[in-house]
Amino acid sequence: MQFASINGVTLHYQLIGAPEGKPILVFANSLGTDLRIWRDVILRLVGDFAVVTYDMRGHGLSDLGTPPYSINDHVDDLAGLLDYLEVKSAVICGLSVGGLVAQGLYAARPDLVRALILCDTAHKIGTAETWAARIAAVKKDGIASIADNIFKLWFTPAFHAQRGEELAGYRNMLVRQPTDGYTGTCAALSGADFTAAAGRIAVPTICIVGDQDGSTPPDLVLQLAKLIPRSRYEVIKDAAHIPCVEQPEALSAVMRAFIDEFQLGEKS
Numbered sequence: 001m002q003f004a005s006i007n008g009v010t011l012h013y014q015l016i017g018a019p020e021g022k023p024i025l026v027f028a029n030s031l032g033t034d035l036r037i038w039r040d041v042i043l044r045l046v047g048d049f050a051v052v053t054y055d056m057r058g059h060g061l062s063d064l065g066t067p068p069y070s071i072n073d074h075v076d077d078l079a080g081l082l083d084y085l086e087v088k089s090a091v092i093c094g095l096s097v098g099g100l101v102a103q104g105l106y107a108a109r110p111d112l113v114r115a116l117i118l119c120d121t122a123h124k125i126g127t128a129e130t131w132a133a134r135i136a137a138v139k140k141d142g143i144a145s146i147a148d149n150i151f152k153l154w155f156t157p158a159f160h161a162q163r164g165e166e167l168a169g170y171r172n173m174l175v176r177q178p179t180d181g182y183t184g185t186c187a188a189l190s191g192a193d194f195t196a197a198a199g200r201i202a203v204p205t206i207c208i209v210g211d212q213d214g215s216t217p218p219d220l221v222l223q224l225a226k227l228i229p230r231s232r233y234e235v236i237k238d239a240a241h242i243p244c245v246e247q248p249e250a251l252s253a254v255m256r257a258f259i260d261e262f263q264l265g266e267k268s
């Protein structure tokens with residue numbers, strides 16, 4: 001296991017493969033998950049890249065810091081981690097809030113971003129009201145009290161019917177996140193709006209979404225793609241909000257095609 005103290009917060013991360021001579025692919029997780037969600041995608045891409053994954057503050061084995069957070073707290077953590085690892089420029093793949101962090105990283109530190117893979121995310125996710133209601137529910141009754149509803153957003157009915165063991169494991173992942181880390185990140189989501197910034201993105205970008213995503217549905221992700229000049233848009237079949245878990249083969253194939261189109265698999 002690897003840990004780094006970034007902005008006074010211990011972050012859990014994994015660097016897989018040697019960065020020297022290889023392009024770097026960085027993965028940022030979604031609300032209520034940790035770096036383990038990327039495993040089956042990483043296995044399909046790791047030969048050609050060095051890979052960095054990490055647990056956002058308040059999630060996984062990373063410190064809590066001082067919640068509630070702003071999206072810039074998460075952005076500063078990722079920038080700090082890349083500086084710590086002496087990564088000069090990387091392909092940043094972010095899922096949901098991780099995609100907002102990726103957009104924020106580009107806005108704050110474009111030097112660190114060679115390309116963006118924005119997965120099941122948007123320029124703005126939810127409203128102040130929906131996040132306030134979720135924060136209140138979790139503070140009152142805990143994450144477990146909302147888990148069934150969250151899982152309808154995360155996974156398709158087919159996943160629920162056929163992949164019960166994984167469902168149970170991912171439920172453990174969700175309910176074991178620190179309550180303050182989870183609600184702290186809901187606050188960050190509430191305040192994050194990259195609508196104006198999206199039009200200034202000038203690196204190769206692809207927006208990807210599961211066809212049954214109940215959290216950031218295809219229409220919303222298409223709106224994001226339309227805001228970003230020359231970006232690509234792809235829909236993953238038979239997936240909801242977490243295609244890296246539900247359809248890793250299809251997601252990595254889309255990522256691979258994007259990587260090849262822009263020759264991102266070659267060291268810049």
Ligand SMILES: O=C(O)CC1=CCC(=O)O1
Pocket residue numbers: 029030031032095096097098125150153189215241
């Ligand atoms: O509601 C969820 O759990 C889905 C989600 C919204 C933002 C995020 O990161 O995940």
